[in-house]
Amino acid sequence: MIVALLNQKGGVGKTTLALHLAGEWARHGQRVTVIDADPQGSALDWSQQRARECLPRLFGVVGLARDTLHREAPELARDADHIVIDGPPRVASLMRSALLAADLVLIPVQPSPFDGWASAEMLSLLGEARIYRPNLAARFLLNRCGARTVIARETAESLPDHDPPVLASTIGQRVVFADTARSGRLVSEIDEDSPATREIAAFCAEIGSIAP
Template sequence: MIVAFLNQKGGVGKTTLALHLAGELTRLGHRVLLIDADPQGSALDWAEQRNREGLPRLFAMVGLARETLHREVPDLASGVEHVVIDGPPRVTALARSAILTAERVLIPVQPSPFDAWASAELLRLLDEARGWRPGLSARFLLNRCIARTRLLRDARRELAGVVPPAMAASVGQRVVFARCIRSGRLAFESEPGSTAAREIAALAAELLETGP
């Protein structure tokens, strides 16, 4: 499975989600490669902090913020079961390359109608890509949600009628995620019984159940 986190709107939590999904798949016993395709290199910064803390490497990681991503990933992915791509914050040639690489594209959005509307350019690219990659799948993923709020309920209702549909799993606005990015850890390591860890586990489980 090759999963890319993409959205032309920055600040939606792509890096946090990519790192935690890669970590959860590893925790389940899968061999995982995370590709930092964001020129900002935030995932690589997290890995460097983890190294400074003396923590063991959880999964393979490489920085590859290049427009040739789709041509290089097949060789890089040999020997792993899953590839997770932390995509760039804008729709560029690099984002197009990530789409050509991925089997699943997850579009993180915050529970706001504006966030879904702001993804229009990315959705257009996905429609174009399906012309030669009919198996390409895309889903919205509600992220940074505040539980039991009207905004979250309204966002779920809005996304219920859109294409692509939303994942059943969603991820909340959790302090533990911010701490993890700073410390080089993941939620299942620092707070294994937390709601944050359970939400990431639910996201990984849904992806594995629905393939490819």
């Protein structure tokens, strides 16, 4: 399965989620490759930090920030059980290529009306991609939120008609996620019994239940 995490709004946690989805699959014995399609190269930076810390390699990270992604990703998928694409913000040509490559698109949004409104541009691109890929699955994911807060509920309700649907899983605003970016680790490696680790496991399980 090729999963792309996309949103034209930057700073919504695409890289963190992409790395943790890949890491959770890798922990369960799956072969995973992360495609860093963001020109900023944050996933590659994380991978390099992990190497500097002499931590074991869980999955490969490949830089592929170009609009031929939809042609190159299937080649990489031949040697992996899953491909996870960390998408770019505000680069429409790269976004379109990632959409055409994916079996499932995840759109992370933060619990803010501004993020709900910003998703409209993303949905327009998704609609274009479905002309060519009518079976392309997509889901919203509420990130950096308290699952029971009023603002999180209001954000979910503001997402247009819940189409794409909103995942039941939510990811909280937790300091440990910032620690993973600096250390080249995953939350499960920092504290295997933490709420963040449980949230990532639930998120991964829900993604696994969505047939491409």
